[in-house]
Amino acid sequence: MEVDQMQRQCLDYTKSLFLEGFLDGQFVQLQQLQDENNHDFVVEVVSLFFEDSERLLNDLTFALDQKSIDFKKVDAHVHQLKGSSSSIGAQRVKNCCIEFRNFCEEQNIDACLSCLQQVKQEYCHVKNKLETLIRLEQQIVAAGGSIPTMEF
């Protein structure tokens, strides 16, 4: 595949992610922070996000699995997940977290558990999407092209 085609494909894919709400403007900011001196910035950040998120999701699962749930702790975890997801632009995950926190405040166990499932799902979605995107971008770079940036 030619670089042009790859770039177009990459751009279309990125656009779709925005349109579908997986990513928001914050992700564009991250892309703009990447340059020749920091050419792996996005990958770095996204990987870090994956790490953090998986850890947080595990902590959340554990916390909600307790006999007596410490909602403060749960809320703290969700808050952190909200922070990091919003920082990289993972919009759907962030929105899930917002809802999650509401239920934490209400100490609604069932709703929290359901939210947890939802967050996990959204996280998996966005993780797949981002991995695909990164793969596309890396292919472009490997082919000698530059990563197309979106106008947001």
Place this chain on the structure above:
Amino acid sequence: MNLSNGKGSNSSSVKTGENTISDHFPAGLRVLVVDDDSTCLLILERMLRFCLYEVTKCNRAEAALSILRENKNGFDIVLSDVHMPDMDGFKLLEHIGLEMDLPVIMMSADDGKNVVMKGVTHGACDYLIKPVRIEALRNIWQHVIRKRKNGGKEGEQSGSVEEGDRLQKGSDDGDYSSSVNEGKSSKKRRDEEDEGEEREDSSALKKPRVVWSVELHQQFMAAVNQLGIDKAVPKRILELMNVPGLTRENVASHLQKYRLYLRRLSGVSQQSSLNSSFMSSQEGSFGTTSINGIDLQTFSAGSQLQSQSLAKLQAAGLGRSSAKPGVPMPLSDHKNLFSFESPRLRFGEGQLQHLSNNKPINLLHGIPTNMEPKQLVNLHQSSQTLGNLNMPLNVSSAQNNPLLMHMAQSQSRGQMLSENTGSHVNRFSSSLVQPTVTNGISNGVLGNGIVGNRNITSAYNPVPQNSSLLSFPMNQSNEMSVNSFSLRNTPGTSEFKGVGGFVPSYDMFNEFNHQKSHDWDLTNTGMTYDASQHVSPLQGNIDVLPSVLVHQGFPSMQQTVQNRDTTSIGKAMFSTGEGIHQSNLQNVGQSFNNLLVDNSLRVKDERIPDQNSQINDFLSEQYGQEDLISAFLKQQESVGQEEDEFDFGGYSLDNIST
């Protein structure tokens, strides 16, 4: 991103720690960023580097402190997350303020009003909502400059010299004129800064603090009156007063405060009315207090009356000009005394603000309403914050009328509650905001409030002192001044201040609508708040209550228009209620309850002065300067130590802090 290659580690010598500012400024600004979230930390670091800053990142607050301690002059500004596992961001903020006096910017995904308010009251220069965009980071250097300017360190920067001149001049005629120019928020800010600057200069030069005793103030007043308020310049006042040891600088700052006080009287901060209403509401039996009897009556009558008074206040607030009915202000001397006193306290507060900014005492920022002028003045910021609250009402641009309309939408508030993810307070508040909070508010709120307050406190700042702070005014039979001072001195004050701060911020919005200079109002509110130290928590609470009441009894509120003050208060409450983050309301209500339960008597005693002062301020139009002056003097006499304390506190905050 028009910065070249985002490399932030250029070695352009920005000797910001020293007295020079390199030409490359703000490039090379030395930033320490603290965040336990490594994703955010990485992004922030990259963004800051992109802005050409020198970045050090740290994911633990303790580590950050040790880094700062080891490199006392190694950093220019600190960015810190609010929620961190090892140490609360606000605590870190306090430490940094105390030990290094660096500008600190707080960040959080939490955009709850009370959290932002906490940032303000703890002395943060700014509060950024995550996700942080690079545009927000580009301008953080302004905080460094501002702090330097206000730091008043001699020879700090080349800019500071001229700034100092400007400030000095400002404290003379410049400030006076700016104080006369209402609505000039920037000028107000400058006034505050000037005040702080002056204070700083004084302390830097190790001048003994001047205690504005009754006699001294009388002399001052006499001199001012002789010269005429418009022509009263510090130099001539000084000459007329002929007090050995008194410097023109002392007179200048005192004059500035006095002018602010007068402005406030003419401008009528709703806060004062709010405060008075709060006080009266708390007191129920206040009825007879000299405070705008109207407020008292309304409050004593019960929630309904409260709402009525609130409505009145609101009406008063709404149509400020029209709000001034010929309400027979039963202002007694007692009231007058306090009315002037509170402004003075406010002045002191204003100083405190700056002091706290400059000094280690972040507690001073406890002035609840003292949101950073930037924040307050910057409606955008506030609206942003508010917007995040899912408030149906855009407070920042809200007029009183819209507020009223919104008030009726108590349900929307309920929605807001549920939507509010911003604070733990919501948990508590929900009970408050429920429709049950009507006539039974005082009772219900009490029950809820107390608990809620405590909880909220712990949620945000698990400092044992907080609870003591909260209950401080209640248990204290001390004068307001004492309370305020203690608040300032107590580390946990921040918590309390956060609660108290709700009202002022809202007042700010109201004030804004009334074209008061934001800064001024903000400052005033904060100062006013502090002025009535013990009142402030109450006031804050009352704010909530009235707003709640307002919401509930919107129709009833409209009916009663007995008291201008009450209406204005109500208005303020409305706005506060509307604009208040639900959690805030709850907090306020809760603390209100707390206060009610614990200190009904004491509140009464102590509140009266504040209320009076507040009301006086509000109704100042009716009183000429001379009345105020005489009232002030009387206040001085009657208040006695308190008065001095206030004065003292106002001016000698440095002493207290140190």
